[in-house]
Amino acid sequence: MFDTYIFDLDGTLLDTLEDLTDAVNYVLEKNGLPMRTKEEVRSFIGNGIQKLMERAIGTGNVDLRQAVACFKEYYLSHSAVKTKPYEGIIELLQELKRQGKKTAIVSNKVDDATKKLSKIYFADLIDVAYGANEEGGFRRKPATDCVELAIEKLNAKNTSIVYIGDSELDIQTAINAGMPSISVLWGFKDEDFLKANGGTNFVKAPKEILNF
Secondary structure, three states: OOOEEEEOOEOOOEEOHHHHHHHHHHHHHHOOOOOOOHHHHHHHOOOOHHHHHHHHHOOOOOOHHHHHHHHHHHHHHOOOOOOEEOOOHHHHHHHHHHOOOEEEEEEEEEHHHHHHHHHHHHOOOOOEEEEEEHHHOEOOOOOOHHHHHHHHHHOOOOOOEEEEEOOHHHHHHHHHHOOOEEEEOOOOOOHHHHHHOOOOOEEOOHHHHHHO
């Protein structure tokens, strides 16, 4: 087993798809654009809000900066309406805590929302949580800025560390950070896609993470 576990958030710890879809469609409806399905939004997720909204808007004539600002404002106050931890996640985190493991969240979700959701759902189970904060000088994944920050805050530099996520960005983040990764198969990307993007370790249920 490892000493330190760094997790992605959306599609890994939390099923955020419905709240993300509602936020996207709130912006689209306000701008007179057609709504998106959950499956469409699922395919847009992974590279931060700007890319999410850019993909959702498509060829629509909408100011992207205003759309992103509108999304952020709506989502921050509606991010925990339908969102829920995936089955088995709470039990996994409880077991890691029982064993004295260090835990962190590193997400491309905006930092405020990341910290808010971590506090709501994982109050005493996750040690530190960091989201996208490029204004603060921390680049989004697959850059390793927030991973390095988490390791520093956890005082975990000399421990064995694994990065756990559901996307190709998470695999690349782990590679860039020089650490192994585990890809979860209950998230937003499937196994064939993850294998094609360098994934080598896969789990179908949270408890399987304890086998590594």
